[in-house]
Amino acid sequence: MTCRRLLALAAAALAIGGCGLRPLYAGGGDGRVAGLLSYVEVAPIEGQSGWMVANAVRDRLSAGGDRQSRYRLEIKLDDKIIGLGVRGNDTVTRERRTLRARYQLVDLSNGQVVLDATAGSDAGIDVVSSEYATIAAESTALERLSGIVADQIVARVALYAERTTPRAQ
Numbered sequence: 001m002t003c004r005r006l007l008a009l010a011a012a013a014l015a016i017g018g019c020g021l022r023p024l025y026a027g028g029g030d031g032r033v034a035g036l037l038s039y040v041e042v043a044p045i046e047g048q049s050g051w052m053v054a055n056a057v058r059d060r061l062s063a064g065g066d067r068q069s070r071y072r073l074e075i076k077l078d079d080k081i082i083g084l085g086v087r088g089n090d091t092v093t094r095e096r097r098t099l100r101a102r103y104q105l106v107d108l109s110n111g112q113v114v115l116d117a118t119a120g121s122d123a124g125i126d127v128v129s130s131e132y133a134t135i136a137a138e139s140t141a142l143e144r145l146s147g148i149v150a151d152q153i154v155a156r157v158a159l160y161a162e163r164t165t166p167r168a169q
Helices: 002-017 032-037 047-061 131-164
Strands: 040-042 071-086 092-107 113-126
Touching: 032 131, 040 047, 047 071, 047 092, 047 131, 071 113, 071 131, 092 131, 113 131
Parallel strands: 040 071
Antiparallel strands: 071 092, 092 113
16 A cells, blocks of 8 residues: 555656646745846835835845846735625624735836736725724734735746746756
8 A cells, every 4th residue: 555655656746747837936045036036126105005015025025135126116006995784874894905906017227017917805804893993903904915915916026037037057
């Protein structure tokens, strides 16, 4: 039985190796993708949600310190809270916070937009009798959404980097 499991595991490993999948961050911090990401600067974004998203994106890009930027990431946000559940006395019992981002990666050498895409997510919020608790829940939802949107943006920029940066031979 153990021998069959080992053979099945070996066959699966060979099949995965032959499917063409490659790690996006091959080479770690010295790899092609990480190298390009370290040359991306994040343009300032307006508002509290903009500050949170910009910081989350910068954290994920692992900015290269004093490196001269080659790309600028410009992000425009749409942050909305809408009431969903309404009681008979017109009080809201449930809210939905939606954070959408339209972002462009601009090549600073020629000003050309090399990537234009969107990202977004939403979260449900229970509205309770305590206004403080509701505001805290809205703030927590924004923090969570900022991280999710930042992950989506950086993943798409990393995919662009992987597809456009030549491989070392």
